Amino acid sequence: MIYFDNAATTLQKPPCVVQAITAALCSMGNPGRGSHLTALDASRTVFGTRRALAELFHAESPDCIAFTANSTQALNTAIKGILSPGDHVVTTALExxxxxxxxxxxxxxGVELTILPADRQGRxxxxxxxxxxRGNTRAIVCTHGSNLTGNLVDIGRIGALARRRRLLFVVDASQTAGVFPIDVQMMQIDILCFTGHKSLLGPQGTGGLYxxxxxxxxxxxxxxxxxxxxxxxHPSRMPTxxxxxxxxxxxxxxxxxxxxxxxxxxVDTIRERxxxxxxxxxxxxQRIPGIMVYGDFSPSQRCPIVALNVRxxxxxxxxxxxxxxxxxxxxxxxxxxxLMHQALGTVKQGAVRFSFCHYNTEEEIQTAVAALRELAKEE
Amino acid sequence: MICREDRLVITFFTTTDAMAMEQFCREDGADGRIIPVPGHITAGCGLAWCALPESEAALRALMTAHGLQPQGVYRCMV
Structure with a gap:
C-alpha cells in the first residue's frame, strides 16, 4: 500500500516510538500515583515527554505542557476554559x-462569534x-495550517496583533506541530493545542496544550x-x-x-523532505487535464498536503x-x-486529499501521478 | 518494625515539580530521593523529596537556581 493520508494520522512511526511504547507496556505503573519503582518510572517518562515538548515549542518550562487525548480535547479545554457569556471571539473559515x-x-x-472568510484559494x-x-473581544482562535488545502497561516503576525490588543491567542497546531518550527514565546501564542499522532509521529490517544x-x-x-x-x-497549578x-x-x-x-x-530536515x-x-x-487542485501553492512554505478533484x-x-x-x-x-469546503465550492463533491510524510518516496509519488492520469482520462 | 530517622522533606504543588526536583538533583549530584508525602505533613497522596537534614542549604540553593518553588520544607521523622 502507498499511504498518502498522513494528515489524518502518520502510519509509519520511527522504530524508537514502537520500542518506547512496548517497553512502557511491560514496565510502567501509574504516573504520579505512588513512589514505587514502576510508578516513578512512569512519572519520569511523562516528565521526559513534557521536557521534550517544551524544548520543541520553546515553552518557558515543562509545567506549561498539559496532556490530553488529542487536539480536540485540547481545543475544547482551551475554548471552554477561557470564554464566558458576553465575550467575543474571532476565528476563521479555515478551521x-x-x-x-x-x-x-x-x-x-452567549459568546459572540466572528468567523473570518477565506477566498476561493482558501486564503x-x-x-x-x-x-x-471589538471592545469585548477576548480571544483569537486560529489554525496554523488548513487540514484541507495545506495553506499556512502567519501565526506570528496574528500573535503580535493579539498581544498588542491584549487578546488571548489560541493556535490549533494539529497539522503543523513537528513539521514547522513553533516558538510560542516569539510567536506570542497564549495557548497552543497539538495532537501526538500526526506530524509529531507519536501514537493516537496523545495530545495536549501549552x-x-x-x-x-x-x-x-x-x-x-x-x-x-x-x-x-481540583488543584489549580499547571499542568495538574x-x-x-x-x-x-x-x-x-x-x-x-x-x-x-x-x-x-x-524539523527543518523533515519539512524540506x-x-x-x-x-x-x-x-x-496540476498539469493533468480534468484535475482541479485547491489551495494556494505560491508560498514556499505550506503544509505537505494536496487536495484535488478529478473531473x-x-x-x-x-x-x-x-x-x-x-x-x-x-x-x-x-x-x-x-467552511473551507464552502469557500472552495466543494461542498457537494468533497475533495481527495493527498498528504505526505518524510517516509514517502519519489517512486510512490510517480505511481500516484500515473494513477490520476488514468482516472482523469476522458472516456 | 520500621525505623524512623530525622530527615529533610520537601513537598511540591505538582508531580511535575517533584520530577523536576529529581532531575535537577541527579544532574547536580545532590542528596535525596522521591518518597510519598508523609501523612503528617499533608494528608492524601503526592510525592516529596527526602534528603539528609544537612542538605537543606544546598537543596534550597538548587531550587532557587532552577526557579522551582517548593510547597513546603520540613524536618521530620520518616
Missing part, C-alpha cells in the same frame, strides 16, 4: 470542526483580524490528580490543573520518543478507486472542514 463546534457551543451559551486576509476586534504562564484556563474535567486529595477543588485522571503514560512514552526523534533529525515530495506531486498533477467525480469514488485499483490511501469527503 476544523474541533475548533468550530466548541465555538458554536459557546455561541449558544485569509489579515486586515480582517484587526477589523473584527499554556503561557499567567494565563488561566478552567479545566474541562476534574477528578483524581495524585496530589492534594482532600481538597474539594488540566490533567484529571490517569494519563495515557504508555502513549506518552511513545510521544516522548517521537519528539526526541524530531529534535535529533531536525515532505515539501519536496509535495511539490513533485503538485507540479505534475466531476465524487471524491469518495475517486478515493475508493485509488485504494481498490492502485493500493493508494487518501482521504475523501469533507475532512471536518465545512
Amino acid at each position: 476544523h470542526n474541533s475548533v468550530l463546534r466548541p465555538l458554536y457551543e459557546m455561541e449558544s451559551r 485569509l486576509h489579515y486586515k480582517d483580524f484587526t477589523a473584527a476586534i 499554556v503561557r504562564p499567567g494565563v488561566s484556563v478552567l479545566p474541562l474535567i476534574t477528578g483524581g490528580s495524585g496530589v492534594q486529595s482532600f481538597l474539594h477543588q 490543573a488540566l490533567e484529571a485522571g490517569t494519563l495515557n503514560a504508555h502513549g506518552l512514552a511513545g510521544l516522548g520518543a517521537a519528539v526526541r526523534y524530531l529534535l535529533e533529525t531536525g 515532505e515539501l519536496a515530495l509535495m511539490r513533485c506531486f503538485y507540479e505534475q498533477v 466531476d467525480y465524487d471524491s469518495g469514488v475517486v478515493s475508493d478507486t485509488l485504494a481498490a485499483r492502485y493500493g493508494i490511501a487518501t482521504r475523501p469527503g469533507a475532512h471536518c472542514a465545512p
